[in-house]
Amino acid sequence: MKKSLNTDMREAMCKYEHQLKKENSITLTLPQTFAFKDHDVFVFDNLLSFFRWDLHDRQVKIDISKCTSANYQAVALLIPYIWHLVSKNCSVSVIESEDGEDASSMWRMMGARGAVNVLVSKNQNFRGSDFKPTIAVRTEDDFKKVIATSEAFTKDFNVEYENTLRYILSELLYNTMEHGFAFYKFKGHDTQIPSLAQFTYYKTRNELQFIIADLGMGIKKHIEQAYPGQESDEAAIKLAIKPQVSGTFANTNPYKAKNNAGVGLFISTNIIRRLNASMHILSGNGLLHISPRDITGKTLTNSWPGTFVLVTINLGGDPTLQLHKLMQEFRAEAFSEQQQAEQKESNNRCYLSITNEFGSYAEYKPAAIKCRDNKIFPAINSTKDVVIDFENVISAPHSFLSALLASPIKSLGMPAYKRIKFLNTPPEIRETIDFIFDENTG
Ligand SMILES: Nc1ncnc2c1ncn2[C@@H]1O[C@H](COP(=O)(O)OP(=O)(O)OP(=O)(O)O)[C@@H](O)[C@H]1O
Numbered sequence: 001m002k003k004s005l006n007t008d009m010r011e012a013m014c015k016y017e018h019q020l021k022k023e024n025s026i027t028l029t030l031p032q033t034f035a036f037k038d039h040d041v042f043v044f045d046n047l048l049s050f051f052r053w054d055l056h057d058r059q060v061k062i063d064i065s066k067c068t069s070a071n072y073q074a075v076a077l078l079i080p081y082i083w084h085l086v087s088k089n090c091s092v093s094v095i096e097s098e099d100g101e102d103a104s105s106m107w108r109m110m111g112a113r114g115a116v117n118v119l120v121s122k123n124q125n126f127r128g129s130d131f132k133p134t135i136a137v138r139t140e141d142d143f144k145k146v147i148a149t150s151e152a153f154t155k156d157f158n159v160e161y162e163n164t165l166r167y168i169l170s171e172l173l174y175n176t177m178e179h180g181f182a183f184y185k186f187k188g189h190d191t192q193i194p195s196l197a198q199f200t201y202y203k204t205r206n207e208l209q210f211i212i213a214d215l216g217m218g219i220k221k222h223i224e225q226a227y228p229g230q231e232s233d234e235a236a237i238k239l240a241i242k243p244q245v246s247g248t249f250a251n252t253n254p255y256k257a258k259n260n261a262g263v264g265l266f267i268s269t270n271i272i273r274r275l276n277a278s279m280h281i282l283s284g285n286g287l288l289h290i291s292p293r294d295i296t297g298k299t300l301t302n303s304w305p306g307t308f309v310l311v312t313i314n315l316g317g318d319p320t321l322q323l324h325k326l327m328q329e330f331r332a333e334a335f336s337e338q339q340q341a342e343q344k345e346s347n348n349r350c351y352l353s354i355t356n357e358f359g360s361y362a363e364y365k366p367a368a369i370k371c372r373d374n375k376i377f378p379a380i381n382s383t384k385d386v387v388i389d390f391e392n393v394i395s396a397p398h399s400f401l402s403a404l405l406a407s408p409i410k411s412l413g414m415p416a417y418k419r420i421k422f423l424n425t426p427p428e429i430r431e432t433i434d435f436i437f438d439e440n441t442g
């Protein structure tokens with residue numbers, strides 16, 4: 001049969017595109033060591049520096065053959081990375097070495113050679129070793145598969161332990177499915193990019209480690225739907241683990257049942273603190289480490305575009321643990337913490353979104369004066385901090401900003417630098433504000 005002109009043209013275009021990608025080929029070489037820890041110190045920044053998130057329409061070769069010291073959960077992150085690259089129209093190949101206990105053998109054990117197939121055919125999942133479960137998570141069935149997998153690891157331990165782990169896992173899976181989903185265009189259709197779950201049991205340490213990773217919008221962007229103006233990813237993650245804090249509230253129709261109470265991470269992180277366990281939550285460039293000893297936050301140089309949670313649990317933990325007792329305690333704690341938080345929030349912070357108050361062109365001076373007198377001064381007088389958010393503001397001239405800020409700054413003097421904070425300020429607005437500060441604090 002004769003091919004139509006259209007088909008010929010399409011084929012020619014495809015060939016041309018392929019050729020272009022090839023000419024534009026890049027090789028990313030996995031370093032010799034690729035793990036979360038180096039000599040017992042966590043090195044998330046090193047690990048994240050490998051990923052290049054700006055590549056598109058290129059042939060990308062990922063050379064893992066030189067990596068001789070790796071960790072399964074770290075290597076597993078290459079899977080969502082490959083999904084990301086494919087979603088940006090890159091063609092991806094992985095260069096492996098033939099033998100040895102290295103990243104290449106881990107790659108094969110996880111069944112990760114099928115990464116692109118799993119992405120493009122929605123009923124496919126990884127066919128790796130049962131001992132290194134690696135699961136793409138999109139549906140309820142995948143959810144159940146992950147839970148069943150974790151039970152296979154803990155079935156020889158006490159039932160409470162099994163339930164506790166199941167609890168944490170469910171919460172993390174719900175979060176990734178409800179808040180961390182991502183899509184890309186495949187053959188013209190919106191197609192889901194799955195989340196990833198990977199488990200490994202480390203026998204010598206009697207430790208189970210797992211990771212749940214996604215390429216979704218990240219915690220900051222999600223939680224800002226209900227709590228706008230977060231200062232950083234780190235601040236957003238710290239907020240997310242508080243009781244009754246959920247990014248879903250703002251979208252909830254008041255006539256519909258509330259589906260999210262905002263307690264999943266609060267309870268999970270508290271359980272982790274009672275077990276011989278640790279959890280890292282990484283989203284954007286924010287990192288939060290939860291351990292029995294303390295909770296510490298960090299802002300990294302490099303980032304992950306969605307969210308991943310890494311959990312390590314020592315399975316030789318407390319045999320007397322009782323999940324329902326823990327839950328009772330947490331509920332009481334959540335209640336008192338929530339009350340304190342509400343008081344603190346209403347006492348200490350007045351949040352002002354310039355776009356909500358004035359639109360993206362904040363230029364009308366009388367409106368600035370009204371806002372200053374009705375909101376900013378009363379906040380300052382009642383010792384609140386004022387947080388002013390310039391997100392999506394296109395223009396705010398000097399006369400407008402001066403009407404809004406000059407007298408509050410003058411009345412505060414130097415403490416104005418601490419009491420009035422600015423978020424998402426475009427550089428020229430920042431300049432103007434600095435100018436107003438100079439003029440009024442001298
Ligand atoms: N994977 C994720 N991607 C994006 N945002 C997330 C993710 N995980 C958590 N979050 C953010 O953290 C918030 C708090 O999570 P948490 O599990 O405590 O509450 P929730 O999921 O909203 O409610 P619940 O778990 O009680 O149903 C979420 O509402 C969301 O804004």
Ligand SMILES: [Mg+2]
Binds near residue numbers: 264
């Ligand atoms: Mg949740």
